[in-house]
């Protein structure tokens with residue numbers, strides 16, 4: 601089993617957690633990395649939590 605030396609970039613995880621569209625190839629390599637890397641799973645979960653909180657705050661802001 602080979603795991604890439606580099607972890608998923610912060611901005612990529614951020615985009616993923618925020619629900620942005622990713623390229624198919626990009627998504628596949630990210631998914632493959634997640635399967636082998638608890639560290640990035642953790643980071644993703646933290647981002648997802650942040651995005652959820654962030655969105656709930658945004659909703660309350662009256663523009």
Ligand SMILES: [Zn+2]
Pocket residue numbers: 606607608633637638639640
């Ligand atoms: Zn990783």
